[in-house]
Amino acid sequence: MPDPARPADPTDRRVIAMMNQKGGVGKTTTTVNVGAAMAAAGARVLLIDLDPQAHLTLSVGMEPGEMDRTNYDLFVDEGTTAMEVVREVESIANLAVLPAETNLAGIESEMAESVQAGTGQSILRDKCVDLFRQFDAVLIDCPPALGLLTVNALCAATEVIVPMQSHFLAMQGMSKLFETIGSVRQGINPTLRVSGVVLCMHEANTLLAGEIRAELDGFFGQAGEGDAWHQAEVFDPPVRRNIKLAEAPSFGQPVLAYAPESNGAADYRKLAASILGAGRAAETPDAAPQPRGSEQARG
Ligand SMILES: Nc1ncnc2c1ncn2[C@@H]1O[C@H](COP(=O)(O)OP(=O)(O)OP(=O)(O)O)[C@@H](O)[C@H]1O
Numbered sequence: 001m002p003d004p005a006r007p008a009d010p011t012d013r014r015v016i017a018m019m020n021q022k023g024g025v026g027k028t029t030t031t032v033n034v035g036a037a038m039a040a041a042g043a044r045v046l047l048i049d050l051d052p053q054a055h056l057t058l059s060v061g062m063e064p065g066e067m068d069r070t071n072y073d074l075f076v077d078e079g080t081t082a083m084e085v086v087r088e089v090e091s092i093a094n095l096a097v098l099p100a101e102t103n104l105a106g107i108e109s110e111m112a113e114s115v116q117a118g119t120g121q122s123i124l125r126d127k128c129v130d131l132f133r134q135f136d137a138v139l140i141d142c143p144p145a146l147g148l149l150t151v152n153a154l155c156a157a158t159e160v161i162v163p164m165q166s167h168f169l170a171m172q173g174m175s176k177l178f179e180t181i182g183s184v185r186q187g188i189n190p191t192l193r194v195s196g197v198v199l200c201m202h203e204a205n206t207l208l209a210g211e212i213r214a215e216l217d218g219f220f221g222q223a224g225e226g227d228a229w230h231q232a233e234v235f236d237p238p239v240r241r242n243i244k245l246a247e248a249p250s251f252g253q254p255v256l257a258y259a260p261e262s263n264g265a266a267d268y269r270k271l272a273a274s275i276l277g278a279g280r281a282a283e284t285p286d287a288a289p290q291p292r293g294s295e296q297a298r299g
């Protein structure tokens, strides 16, 4: 059977950085569960934990202290290859991870020299070129900061998705975030684009949630062709607040394995499908998104 999740040409592989410098908005939850849902739909998926908190690594059942090699080694040791760091996730087939450890926190200071020499930003991309060829999609969990690790994610990525909590001050910091993406696009990664926003821990039907969504639609609608977020959208569905999503990490499992019947699993399955669909629309000019005006009418 042809695999709908698999791109026709391996160079169409999507490398998605889940980025927001705000803490606790749902980046890791979205990376793990969108990745698991894409894998369950037949794609071969790689998750990359670029956060020294190592929450993604823990969330897929790995102990950060118990691994031979992690992303820390990938960054600081020239001889370490991505093939030596990558591991399969036990609870979900087709899902692999480049794990992190808390010592990743030292990267910024340990790598000051290579940053000054201008070589520190593309380490992830350079080290992972061969590994990425084995996957249909790569999802990178960024730390809540705009430093070297996030810049490495942006350099390796083809696109950015911004997980966001639809609450008061959600939009605060967005201009700094888009500025960072813009400068990476002007420098090291000219084709980088923002494909959209995922609304996490969503309280449906609240006035605030509606306002934030309208604000985002308006912001993306006003983007010029040169902006990285020119074709960005608010992905459907928003992810509802669901206790199973908060419980699953302590069992070391994506929600699809921990509570497959939960609302959390249902939302992430649908979200993964719409993210995969958005990628296909971007590749096929005929299937280009409708003009913004029609999208604003969406519920
Ligand atoms: N839809 C949801 N319903 C309930 N709890 C959620 C939901 N999404 C995320 N959480 C919980 O909220 C907390 C923050 O989520 P998460 O760790 O994914 O955010 P983050 O942006 O990765 O945080 P950080 O910036 O610290 O890396 C976690 O405890 C997570 O389990």
Ligand SMILES: [Mg+2]
Residues within 6 Å of the ligand: 027, 028, 029, 051, 055, 141, 142
């Ligand atoms: Mg996180």
